[in-house]
Amino acid sequence: MNIASSPEMESIRDMVIRFMENEVVPVIADYEAREEFPRALIKKAGAAGLYGAMFPESVGGSDMGYLAAAIIQEEMARIEVRFAHCNNQQGSSCPSCIYFGGSQEQIRRYVPALLAGETIGLMSLTEPGGGSDPSGNMKTFAKRDGDVYRITGQKMFASMAKETDVGVLFARTDKNAGAKGVSAFIVHPKKHPGWNAQPVDMMGLSKAFRTTVLFLDDFVVPVEDRLGEEGDGFKIAMQGLQPGRITVAGKALGIARACFEDAVRYANDRTLRGQPIGRFQMIQSDIAEMAVAIDASRALIYQAASALDQSLPANRLVAIAKYHASQTAKMCADKAMQIFGGYGLATEYRISRLRSYADLFFTGEGSANVQKILIAEDALGYKLADRHHGRTGLRDIRKDDAGAQIAATEA
């Protein structure tokens, strides 16, 4: 399996760097100061192709693949992690759920606009009862009432739920059926009453891209906006989250690299006892440990992404890559904080913010412990991580028939 980054991948990387430096970096601080969601910037990123890498052209994607998607997220997070955070809504879990669970009509109607950044997405699964066991404690209930469902309950950490145009929300339709009692719905918060999203005050995270607690009170969803059949929701959620794990790993790598680059610069600039602190051996030890972990993480992520691109079994590789990248991001953020001394806490520098995002990606989309369980159960032979490969489990976006069928219908 070839995991080397090719000239094509490097030109994608260059394109992302140019976009971030020219379009995002000059304006992001103003959006943050105004606590304003940068809708226009998302549209520009969509037009530049930053969200569509994993999706086929027939649904508005660029078909560049998982490695490209990971590299895009790596560079976005390295340069401006706050802006990278909304990839999930635009280019990953939200459109993936619609792609995997939707009819051709639903895919056609919603996926291209999300990938283009023209509509703002949402993927709301987590509830106050616990994100790591989403179906076990799901209390939000969707009650069928003729041609509509009425949804009542509370979702937690529903990112961008105040701005969402079209999203995917999970609710229980059968109280007694466990994971098989969960259904998935395409939601239009601006069209119907009963949607109340309140931003959660998060330590060190963006004020422009907010996560929320979402209160639903008889919120209406027409039956035609259900994804799949009643009871398909949990399966759709698991499929929709899977492609995003490699992009979250890419983001964590970007954070680690940002910490490393800032720490190297600072260690060369900061002079103590008549010499740059980079000359102190204990600082060198930290720099060396960061460099080694980053290179290892990059190799693991590119290997897992390349396996996905080649439709090889990749669940185990993705779990290992995500776990290692999130550990590396946390370690690099901690070491960078130490190297910066007291200045690490000053908002003039971005280190403490990077540390908050390292914590986020450690937990989000399958926490570190959840990845470890998957890796260990595979190793112990209790549950093979790739047991579904080529059978009923994960569908492969790039080889999936939905895109091909749409292309054939439109040809």
Ligand SMILES: Cc1cc2nc3c(=O)[nH]c(=O)nc-3n(C[C@H](O)[C@H](O)[C@H](O)COP(=O)(O)OP(=O)(O)OC[C@H]3O[C@@H](n4cnc5c(N)ncnc54)[C@H](O)[C@@H]3O)c2cc1C
């Ligand atoms: C900023 C932010 C944005 C988010 N955006 C979204 C979003 O848009 N949509 C959405 O649906 N969710 C979102 N989330 C939720 C996120 O996915 C959850 O936080 C995550 O799934 C963990 O859930 P939890 O926080 O409830 O922790 P819990 O599930 O309560 O876990 C607590 C701890 O227990 C550990 N744990 C869990 N199970 C086991 C086990 N079997 N063995 C050992 N340890 C275990 C976990 O690793 C964790 O350390 C967001 C979260 C944050 C912080």
